[in-house]
Structure formats: structure tokens, C-alpha cells
Amino acid sequence: MSFELKQIASGIWSGSFSSFPSDVASHGLSGRLGGVSEAPYDSLNLALHVGDEPEAVIVNRRRYLTALGLDAARLVTPEQVHGEAIARVTARDASRGALSYDDAIAATDALITDEEDLPLLLCFADCTPILFLDPVRRAVGIAHGGWKGTVRRIAAKTVRRMQDEFGSRVEDILVGIGPSIGPCCYEVGAEVAEQFRAAFPGHERELFTEPQPGHTHLSLWAANTIQLEEAGIPREHIDCASVCTACNHAIFYSYRADGGRTGRMAAVIALKKQS
Template sequence: MSFSLLEIDKTHHIYSGHFSLFPEELAAHGLSGRKGGVSKAPWASLDLGLHVGDDPEAVAENRRRYLAALGLDAARFVTPEQVHGEHIARVGEAEAGRGALVYKDSIPETDALITNVPKLPLLLCFADCTPILFLDPVHRAVGIAHGGWKGTVRRIGQKTVARMHEEFGTKPEELLTAIGPSIGPCCYEIGPEVEAKFREAFPHHEAELFTNAEGKTHLSLWAANRIQLLDAGVLPEHIDEAKTCTSCHHEDFFSYRADGGRTGRMAAVIALRR
């Protein structure tokens, strides 16, 4: 298993993260970098978020470029209004294009999407929060979850596994998953309130979750999401991890913290090919 950042559009120099665990013949997927778009500072340049103050026409062009580079139709993708919650929506042909061009048309108050419809791309936006991708190669279904600290502590990844089992018959031991680039334990300093919530949600995992640097507590969202996928029954060899910090590498990815709170959004995308 491996994660790599590949140039997928040499004309515009667009880079995209790729997990070797996901079979290319079954699903297209990607995690966008920040280069190769048309947005101006502070959203420069491949901003894919319609909700951060960027020019909507620039975002639309960026979305067209990125989806086309993945071989997908930007007019068909589905995206939600992410609210750091735990609601999971199953989407289908009727939702094709929801949120693609108009933010208010996004799936409301939702932080994970799942589908078994071929050629229906799912897209969620991130800037330090953790993308979690899902592929059921047996029942042919895919999903993405938004693992910010609130979603992670509410175990949205684990709940997405359960919802895919409910909707599609997905067996956790057959599910392929990936934890994308996000703020790493190197940079993610937290306060006592957040620490207490994670200690309660993930008892007996303190050594994996927390590190101490100069008297400050740091949290690993990567570990917290891996733990809940394992608790859901996903096999260790079916969890790929980017282990790439968006704050450390904000020249390649948008980072809310490293960019001072005003920045663009990267996207995680997945779609069944057939």
C-alpha cells in the first residue's frame, strides 16, 4: 500500500493524491492538490470550495479541470453542505449534480456520502480535516466521510461502514478504506476540552492518540480514524494511509491553520467506473 501525489494534468500542472489500495479498474479517486487552478490569492489556485469567499466562476473552472483530469464529469458530481456532524446520505441518480455549481443546492447538513451508482462522483472538501474514502469491491459501492475532530470523535468513519452494510450489504472485512492528507499530530495542538472528548471516545488508546510537545498536547486524527475503522471490522491490510500533514505541506495542500484561516479547499473524490 502506498500514497503518492501524481501530476494528472500536464497542461495545467494539476496534482492529485492516489492510493495504490484502490483498484483503478473499479473506481476513480483522487485528493486534489492546491496547484493548477485559476483562483487568486488567498485561494490560489485550485480552490474547489464554493463556501469560502472565492469567485464562484473560478471555483467552477477549477472543478471542471480537476474532475476532467480524473476522467469524470464535473456536471454530475454530488457534494454536501459539511457541518462537522455525523449525518450520512445515500445518493443516487436523482442527486447527480447537487452542489456542483451552486452551493445552496448541496446535500444539506451532511458529512458523508455513499452510493452504488456507477459514474456518479462523490466530492467532499477539506483544509486540514481528514478525508476517509471507502470502496466495496464486492457489492460495488463507494463513500467519503469528513473526519474533522468533531466528526472523528463521533466516529463518523465507523458509522459510514455500518451504513454501507445496511444499504449495500457491505462486509467490513471486504471493505477497502483510505485516510487522506490532513493535519498531522506534528501540528495539531489541542486544548483540554478536545482532549477529554477523545479520551472518553477512545478509551485505552491514549498512547496512539496523544503526544506532548513543549507542554502542549497534540492529537493524531490519523490514529483516531484508523482505530474506529478497525473497531468497525475493517482489516488492517485494508486501511491505506497518506500520513501526509497538510499544515507541513501547505505548499501542496490547502491548510486552514498554516494559511491563517483564509484559504481554499482541496477535495476528495471517488466514483465507481462501472
């Protein structure tokens, strides 16, 4: 398994997981290059809610999804609120949030579907994108793993929801943990650290490092991997990009490294039509 970042169209870079079979689904994790947005959103900002010109975002979405072989007019995206709500979407939801943030799926931080040709899109700038693919039952999903979603186990809850909705088996589900702020850069305060200690007892060594006395760093990658394994996903089915958005904010958006005013990358996945 591996994560690869490559140029998929003129100036547009995208990451993907080799563990996800390309004959079942299209997926990608965008970078920040190749779009039309101006600073501080430069340049491939894919979020409508951060203050960028909506016309630029729509052009960027069309460019990126076209490069993935997908129809931007059909994408479905939610209003992300750092919660744990998970929505199953269908063809009736096609285009929700595509052109206006006002009609996005309300107050939701994970989307799942078994509909073909229905791109799911969530936005990120340091939070952890978590992609799911069940190639047997043919179902996909994306979860938004910020620290609040992660400590509330949104990744594990998405697995359970796929089991409930689609009959997915944990031994079949493939998971990709995309670029996000890494333990190298993610310093947290005592209150956040205590919530993770309570949520993941016995995993102190995996979750935390202290590069300097009194400075605690958290690994969202480890926290999401732990909960996925505890949910029954085989370790060999969990592919982590291990790419820090803060270290690499010339390539990816980083809320921390960019000073809080920046664009958003996107995680996208869609089932392909069966031939």
C-alpha cells in the same frame, strides 16, 4: 499499500491509494496547484462556500474532475457542518452542489453510493478525508473527519451505513485516510483532548503526544484508524497517507497554516461503469 501524489494534468497534482483497484473506481485527493483562483484561494480551490469567485471554482472543478476522467457536471457534494449525518445518493442527485452551494446535500458530512458514474466530492483544509471502496458489492463513499466528526466516529458509522444499504462486508471494504493536519502540527486544548480520551479509552499513547510540556497534540489519523478497526475493517485494508497538510501547505490547503482564510482541496470518488 501506498499513497502517491503525482501530476495528472498540466500543473494539477492529485493523490491516490494504490490499494483501490482502478478498474472498479476512479478517485483522487487534490492539491492546491493548477487552478485559476486568486489569492488567498490560490489556485485549485474546489469549494464554493469559502468566499472565492464561483466562476473560478467551477472552472477548477471542471479541470480537476476532467483530469480524473470524470464529469464535473454530475458531481454530488454536501453542505459540510462537522456533524455525523450520512447520505446515500443516487443518480437523481447528480449535479447537486456542482454549480451552486445552495442546492448541495444539506447538513451532511459523508456520502455513499452504489451508482456508477456519479462522482462524490467533499472539501477539506486540515480535516481528514476518509474514502471507502467496496469492490465486491461495488459501492463507494467519503466521510469528513474533522475533530468533531472523528470523535463522533463518522468513519465507523459510514462503514455500518454501507453494510446496511449495500450489504457490504467489513472484510471487503477498503479505506484510504487522506492528507490532513498531522499530529506534528495539531495542537488541541484540554476540552478536545478529554472528548477523545472518553471516546477512545485505552488509546492514550496512540492518540496523543506532548512535544513540549503543556502542549498536547492529537493524531486524527490514529483516531480514525482505531474506530475503523473496531468497526471490523482489517488493518491491512486501511491505507493512511500520513501527509500533514500544515507542514505541506504549499501543496495542500491548510486552515491553520494559511491563517484561516484559504481554499479547499477535495476528495473525489466514483464507481466506473462495468464493461
